[in-house]
Amino acid sequence: MCDDPVCNDCKQWATYYYDRDVLTRNYSVFVYNDVIQDIVTKWKYRGDYVLGNIFKQYIYQTYKQHKSSLPDQIITVPIPLSGQRLLERGFNQAKMLANFLPLKQEELLHRLHGEKQSKKTRKERLSSKNPFYLLKKVNKPVLLVDDIYTTGTTLRHAASLLKQNGCPDVYALTLVRG
Amino acid sequence: MASETTNQLANQFAGKLLLRSEIPLSEDVFQHCVSSGNFTAVSSISKNLLYCQCNRCGNREPGLFAKIPCQICHREHHYCRKCIEMGRVMECEPLYYWNGDQPAWATPADPCSWDGELTDKQQLAADRITQAIVSQEKELLIWAVCGAGKTEMLFPGITKALQSGKRVCLATPRADVVRELLPRFRQVFAGVSIQGLYGGSDEKEKVAQLILSTTHQLLRFRQAFDVLIIDEIDAFPYHKDPSLSFAANRSRKQISTMIYLTATPRKEQRRRMLQKQLNHMFVPTRFHGYPLPVPSLKMCRTLKKDLARPAPPKLLTEWLKQRVNPERQLLLFVPTIELAEKLEMVLARKFIQLGWLPSKQAITFVHASDPDREEKVQQFRRKETFMLLTTTILERGVTFPSVDVVVLDAGHDVFDEAALVQIAGRAGRSPDDPTGEVLFIHDGKTDAMVEAVSSVKAMNKRGGFR
Ligand SMILES: [Zn+2]
Numbered sequence A: 001m002c003d004d005p006v007c008n009d010c011k012q013w014a015t016y017y018y019d020r021d022v023l024t025r026n027y028s029v030f031v032y033n034d035v036i037q038d039i040v041t042k043w044k045y046r047g048d049y050v051l052g053n054i055f056k057q058y059i060y061q062t063y064k065q066h067k068s069s070l071p072d073q074i075i076t077v078p079i080p081l082s083g084q085r086l087l088e089r090g091f092n093q094a095k096m097l098a099n100f101l102p103l104k105q106e107e108l109l110h111r112l113h114g115e116k117q118s119k120k121t122r123k124e125r126l127s128s129k130n131p132f133y134l135l136k137k138v139n140k141p142v143l144l145v146d147d148i149y150t151t152g153t154t155l156r157h158a159a160s161l162l163k164q165n166g167c168p169d170v171y172a173l174t175l176v177r178g
Numbered sequence B: 001m002a003s004e005t006t007n008q009l010a011n012q013f014a015g016k017l018l019l020r021s022e023i024p025l026s027e028d029v030f031q032h033c034v035s036s037g038n039f040t041a042v043s044s045i046s047k048n049l050l051y052c053q054c055n056r057c058g059n060r061e062p063g064l065f066a067k068i069p070c071q072i073c074h075r076e077h078h079y080c081r082k083c084i085e086m087g088r089v090m091e092c093e094p095l096y097y098w099n100g101d102q103p104a105w106a107t108p109a110d111p112c113s114w115d116g117e118l119t120d121k122q123q124l125a126a127d128r129i130t131q132a133i134v135s136q137e138k139e140l141l142i143w144a145v146c147g148a149g150k151t152e153m154l155f156p157g158i159t160k161a162l163q164s165g166k167r168v169c170l171a172t173p174r175a176d177v178v179r180e181l182l183p184r185f186r187q188v189f190a191g192v193s194i195q196g197l198y199g200g201s202d203e204k205e206k207v208a209q210l211i212l213s214t215t216h217q218l219l220r221f222r223q224a225f226d227v228l229i230i231d232e233i234d235a236f237p238y239h240k241d242p243s244l245s246f247a248a249n250r251s252r253k254q255i256s257t258m259i260y261l262t263a264t265p266r267k268e269q270r271r272r273m274l275q276k277q278l279n280h281m282f283v284p285t286r287f288h289g290y291p292l293p294v295p296s297l298k299m300c301r302t303l304k305k306d307l308a309r310p311a312p313p314k315l316l317t318e319w320l321k322q323r324v325n326p327e328r329q330l331l332l333f334v335p336t337i338e339l340a341e342k343l344e345m346v347l348a349r350k351f352i353q354l355g356w357l358p359s360k361q362a363i364t365f366v367h368a369s370d371p372d373r374e375e376k377v378q379q380f381r382r383k384e385t386f387m388l389l390t391t392t393i394l395e396r397g398v399t400f401p402s403v404d405v406v407v408l409d410a411g412h413d414v415f416d417e418a419a420l421v422q423i424a425g426r427a428g429r430s431p432d433d434p435t436g437e438v439l440f441i442h443d444g445k446t447d448a449m450v451e452a453v454s455s456v457k458a459m460n461k462r463g464g465f466r
């Protein structure tokens, strides 16, 4: 994580949302590097499911470090894959990460199928339509869980949808800050 | 389906063993092929009480299977980790092979346009290969010393095979070699459909009668080839990875010929040759008729200390001063990437100081995952660089016109007998400069070194040299 408690990206987002970023805070376990990229590629794209277990202790530790700054009763919501992507991959890497947390988990979101995020430019991602819809309303604070934070767009799409529908506060935990 | 499309499909899929995701057909067409029996499904992971087996790569290692809570079929089951780089094989997804009509390959009258000449020794081997193919012998090993000109010896046999409508695959351990051979084969067999298969190849969907492939790519084939030639049978990874011989055996037709090529057969192959379980032929001389250079072993007591600093051992600089032919480029092998990285600058500085290198640009360093590897090797071949520092990746399969070869820390584990013989074989490959010096610098003789030297001498002796 960055030394400055608020990174440039979040400051930009704050301006974008008129000083009220829909995401209260994002915690990332790792900053992007070659080793992490290698493991994530094998795990997520080659589909070597068990490799994800490597991250268990790191995810848990990051959570423990920041537990005191998270509201009580917070639940985790893994960022879903589209149905088609899930069929291709066989598992949702975000859900696997969420499983490592000692928190109640609910799959509140559904994702429509679209172009792969990794194939889009930053600008395209920032201006893309919200790919999620809500399966159920929630009145508890939420910790979104995802594998990679690149522009933060995906998380904020999810967060704004949750907040519009009664969720008081949205945090995020991501494995890698890209 | 119209019969011409069935023919096309037969062409495209016959002899392959594929996951659904590797079959680029619409669901409709695919389902039709399955229900008409043209595609047959086989379970991709078979299980019994004792073990799982991956039916694509043959893996049975319990540690190379893992379980996944599968979101496709909603249960937890196994997948194979061993061959995962080629696309994950899951218990719930079968493998498919083509069970319909077999394609009829072309029978070109005169497919080979090579107009070079074989030496007498090469001709003998070429005849033996042709004979094995024509009479459908099961196995033949060609033991040809480094620089014997193996590729040319194959041309007559491949020609014969193509003329009778056979499908041929030449498999080699390294993608570099496939890339190097492809243009040559395309030129020599200009009218024949040729496909190159390796990790990054863009020809995977092409269909061809003659295939040049890495041994790994054989995992996608089943009963495909009438003639399967396996180059460098002793090389890593083939000799260490049972998947590859599993795949090679599966990829050949029931009646077919397997031809192994090697300059340095392993013990197992030598035993089989000795006990007459494996037909073989020995090609003792290099194509230019000169013997293999015999490595000289040089003991250097300060080696460990020198390499730790690191600094070039004095012995190396002394030897450089009195080389027989100072015009030759230098190929310097080191055991690890780490050491090569450290040495590059140090050597550059020292050699510039001593006046052997004009500039830092005259020395480069390559290793397995170097993105510029091909370009650097090409530069050295074009003599744009003078000295190439390398790990064992260049131990075989490459030809430079005029080099002296040094192995620094030849006693290191990565240099086994075969590696050392192959490395020595990089010297003196050109008719214009058919000799070359080979120096093994060590701080204690190993069996590998001694055996490498005696094996080079033995081969020279069999070639009629003393
Ligand atoms: Zn499944």
Ligand SMILES: [Zn+2]
Binding pocket: B054, B055, B056, B057, B058, B059, B080, B081, B082, B083, B084, B089
């Ligand atoms: Zn496998």
